[in-house]
Amino acid sequence: MAAEVIRRSPATVLTLEEVRQQCRIDADLTDDDSLLQMIERAAVASAEARAGGPLLMADCRETLDTWPGLPWLYLEIAGGREVVAIEAMQQGQRQPLPLNAFHIEQDGRRLCLKPLRSWPEVDPVPGAISIAYRAGFAEDGQDVPEDMRQWLRFRVATLYAYREEISAGSVVALPDGLVDSLIAHYCPAGGWI
Incomplete structure (x- = not known):
């Protein structure tokens, strides 16, 4: 089984102004704007990895060779x-x-498909089944849940504070704990991915 995000929203979750404010950068200082945009994208990617899916609505596809043995x-x-x-x-x-x-329902944070009768017959070939679906927290960055947006603000500030170590190629372990507890409930099965 392979699941992939095939088209993402190009929008940002945090605006450049929000990132500047969180990093305590004056609005008239624009030298680091491209760096701040990269940092915001990195923080969003980290949040998506932890939550197991996109923050902004995205088109996804899941490919299966056969239907599961369960109903x-x-x-x-x-x-x-x-x-x-x-x-x-x-x-x-x-x-x-x-x-x-099919009966299609949200079960927690994931969609669940159940055939109304039985799974339809499919040819025994790789990738025989393709399911297209949409996933995400919101259409717009402002509508992403506030606890997730707060986590992103903390991550952006941390990444900006350690920007020299990161750009020099040194891997810096970012502190976890209190900040990560803001989004722990979004993580599938209660654990980090």
Whole structure:
């Protein structure tokens, strides 16, 4: 089974002004703007890795060789909102499957698919099943939950404070603990990825 984000939102979660304010940089000092934008993207990528899915709505795809042996399937990427399409290889042709043949529900932070009758037949070939879906916390950065946005603010400030060590290629272990407790409840199965 392979799950991937196939199209991400180009929007930022934190605005450049928010990043400047968090890093205590005056609004008229713009020399580090490109660095601040890279730091914001790095902090978002770190949050997404911990949460198991994108912060802003994204198009995702999950590919399976066969249906699971259980009467349900949890999609891998957390934050699933809606299944857009399900296709399967049947008799050598990729066929769309009707979404109304499945019960689709959010179960915690992941989407769960259950066939209303039984799993449809598929050809025994790699990647026989393709499920397209949308996942994310919000369409816009301002609508991302405040605890996640606060975690990002702390991470941005820490990355900026250690920017020289990071740019020199030294790996700096960022402190965990209190700050990470802000988003621990978003992590799948209660643990970090």
